[in-house]
Amino acid sequence: MRTLRTGVLIIGSGGAGMRAAIEAAKHSTVTLVSKGPLGRSGATVLAGADVMADGASLRRLGFENDGSDSPDAWAQDIVAEGFHLNDERLVEVYVEGAGAEVGALVRWGLSVRRVIPRAVLTTGVSISAALRKGVSECGSSISAVDNVMVLDLVKRDGQVVGAVALDRTTGDLLLIEARATVLATGGWHQAYSFNAGPDEATGDGQAMAYRAGAELVDMEMVTFAPNILLAPPRHRGSLWFYILPGMLLNRNGDAFLSWLDPRVAKLALTTEWNKLLVSHASAKEVSAGRGSPLGGAYFSMKHLPWNVFDAIAAEHPGWRFQGDDFSHLMGKLRDGHAAEVGPAAEYFEGGIRIDERCQTTLAGLYAAGECTGGLFGANRVAAATTEMLVHGAVAGRAAGEAAAGRKVPPIPKQDAEALGEGALAILDRPPSIPVEELREQLRELAYRDVGVLRHKESLEGAVRSLAELADASGTLGVATKRKEQNLEWSRAIELRNMLQVVQASALAALQRAESRGVHYREDCPAVDNKRWRKHIVVQFRQDQPALSFADVDSRSAVCAEIVPYEDAIVRAAEALAT
Amino acid sequence: MAEERQVTLSVRSWSKSGRGPVQEYTIPVLDETDVLSALEHIHAHLDPGVAYRSSCRRGVCGGCRMLIDGELRLACETEVRDGMEIDPYGSE
Numbered sequence: 001m002r003t004l005r006t007g008v009l010i011i012g013s014g015g016a017g018m019r020a021a022i023e024a025a026k027h028s029t030v031t032l033v034s035k036g037p038l039g040r041s042g043a044t045v046l047a048g049a050d051v052m053a054d055g056a057s058l059r060r061l062g063f064e065n066d067g068s069d070s071p072d073a074w075a076q077d078i079v080a081e082g083f084h085l086n087d088e089r090l091v092e093v094y095v096e097g098a099g100a101e102v103g104a105l106v107r108w109g110l111s112v113r114r115v116i117p118r119a120v121l122t123t124g125v126s127i128s129a130a131l132r133k134g135v136s137e138c139g140s141s142i143s144a145v146d147n148v149m150v151l152d153l154v155k156r157d158g159q160v161v162g163a164v165a166l167d168r169t170t171g172d173l174l175l176i177e178a179r180a181t182v183l184a185t186g187g188w189h190q191a192y193s194f195n196a197g198p199d200e201a202t203g204d205g206q207a208m209a210y211r212a213g214a215e216l217v218d219m220e221m222v223t224f225a226p227n228i229l230l231a232p233p234r235h236r237g238s239l240w241f242y243i244l245p246g247m248l249l250n251r252n253g254d255a256f257l258s259w260l261d262p263r264v265a266k267l268a269l270t271t272e273w274n275k276l277l278v279s280h281a282s283a284k285e286v287s288a289g290r291g292s293p294l295g296g297a298y299f300s301m302k303h304l305p306w307n308v309f310d311a312i313a314a315e316h317p318g319w320r321f322q323g324d325d326f327s328h329l330m331g332k333l334r335d336g337h338a339a340e341v342g343p344a345a346e347y348f349e350g351g352i353r354i355d356e357r358c359q360t361t362l363a364g365l366y367a368a369g370e371c372t373g374g375l376f377g378a379n380r381v382a383a384a385t386t387e388m389l390v391h392g393a394v395a396g397r398a399a400g401e402a403a404a405g406r407k408v409p410p411i412p413k414q415d416a417e418a419l420g421e422g423a424l425a426i427l428d429r430p431p432s433i434p435v436e437e438l439r440e441q442l443r444e445l446a447y448r449d450v451g452v453l454r455h456k457e458s459l460e461g462a463v464r465s466l467a468e469l470a471d472a473s474g475t476l477g478v479a480t481k482r483k484e485q486n487l488e489w490s491r492a493i494e495l496r497n498m499l500q501v502v503q504a505s506a507l508a509a510l511q512r513a514e515s516r517g518v519h520y521r522e523d524c525p526a527v528d529n530k531r532w533r534k535h536i537v538v539q540f541r542q543d544q545p546a547l548s549f550a551d552v553d554s555r556s557a558v559c560a561e562i563v564p565y566e567d568a569i570v571r572a573a574e575a576l577a578t
Numbered sequence: 579m580a581e582e583r584q585v586t587l588s589v590r591s592w593s594k595s596g597r598g599p600v601q602e603y604t605i606p607v608l609d610e611t612d613v614l615s616a617l618e619h620i621h622a623h624l625d626p627g628v629a630y631r632s633s634c635r636r637g638v639c640g641g642c643r644m645l646i647d648g649e650l651r652l653a654c655e656t657e658v659r660d661g662m663e664i665d666p667y668g669s670e
Contacts, residue, residue, distance in 0.1 A: 036631075036633040036639070036641055037631075037633055037639050037640060037641040040633070040638075040639040040640060040641065041633055041639070041641075042633075045634060045638045045639050046634055046636065046638060124638070125638060147631070198633045198634050198635070198639070199632050199633050199634075199635065200633055231608070232608060232609055232610030232611065233607075233608060233610065233611040233612060233615040234610050234611060234612035234615065234654065234655075234657065235610070236615075237635060237636075238636055322636045322637060322638050323634075323636050323637020323638045323652070323654075323655060324636055324637050324655070325655075328610065329610075434626065435626065436621070436622040436623075436626065440622070478626065479626050479627070480626050480627040480629075482592070482627075484592065484594065485592045485629045485667065486629060487621060487626070487628070487629035487630065488621075488626040488627070488629075
């Protein structure tokens, strides 16, 4: 097995990984490993995108602002939005670090389109380009490899000392010895049959941390973004309609958002609470048998007068959004047709448990960005771009410093080979049930039963089915036997990661017998602050998931009472400073 | 809104030399189906040996750049047509 030695190993080359690399390179050599296209991977390029910081910090950076805001006021809002499940040490790190990160991006050439009270508006592509400039300024202290998929972390004496990876170009295994390791692998979008994430988001980091013994936290918390295009195929998963003014109709033609509790209707239509409220409303129509043919809702713009429609068109030259050309579809909408949209898995509040230095519960292992859990509690409204930047900087610094003062003994060859065996066995075994069949079963099950609306019975069914799928995946053998560029083999390896992460998520969702934030249980539709203002922690013990509870690290007091879900949302919104 | 039709695509398979054999696949597609979605369908339902690289599927990351009818194009941004020749690793 080829061996590569480095100071800091960073797994994932999206925004969190690049930011971590820049910071770690001040202290150590860095190797940035990327499964997808280098420096363009992950959800970063797809971000909307706003980068948030409190108003006072933005004003210090020279952006127009009345300056009345503060990191503390912002932190209070984040905790209210998170239904008081946030780890407030992490919230403090986030709000305190945000201003410096906006400043750093601007120095690397971020193009700012507009400034709003708590954010600069830009694009994911511009954020990514700025970070690539930051990485290139570090010169040879950062080396990068792409199309390399990390399989598992290597531990010695309870410490993470590197990883075993698969070079997908050659099909060869690779041992990476590292004095510190940072996971920056993003979410597990692809475990859902309908999602708004990139192809490589398969929960690899969460799963490898979990298998190595690290704690996962808040895994039941998954954000679905509403109004995501179900069709045509070339636009499936795009967030384009999320930013357009449309009217949602069920299959009977009812404008079902008008049925919302009037106290939450305004939030649903005018604020980012729409992610939660509109997703829930759409999913309820589908489960009541009133969904559109593709299992979503109709999105119509027919209520707009033509001159209003054309004014919107003028703001979006050529109907282009990100890299896509929507002119054909928009022509149909102008003619009065409706598109089909639905809620798609978009962001994961839960993930690897970290402390305020982004250290996981394993020595030598750090994590940054969407693969972590705890910062946003039960519901993220504040920017995930800022999360990846602040975490990236903190994790990169901590890992760099740790690597500079640490010696790691060489990894015995047999230890490394043992970690690669599982992947090689998939290639060596005779063809089994097709990988794609199991993958589709998992994705449909996750979307249906661990999705927008949850219920005790369906979650119990999901837990049972997931155990069966895990058994079946344990004896997977692929039909394609070449080592090089073997997509079937990669997917089989990713399947194990997605299964373990969805299993953790389903178990936590079943355990949490209340509704809180994005976790909505139809069988218990109230926020239960008496029993459930606590984290659910999932750990891998004797090859099985084990659940435990952890107190919320908080300075804010919450009355220990049970509040109907809608009332809790109204209260949270009323408590916001902005 | 969506009309289903059949298209036949020629896909060059991966090989060390870069010139693997070409295989034809006939698949059902809807209006506005992109080449990447078509390859996905072939991989999932007809031939798991068909491989390609992809990431964002929205014309942003550039990960699915490949040879389509002899030209380097993004598979996610190219509408599929009957008779297309696709070489997923043809850009390397």
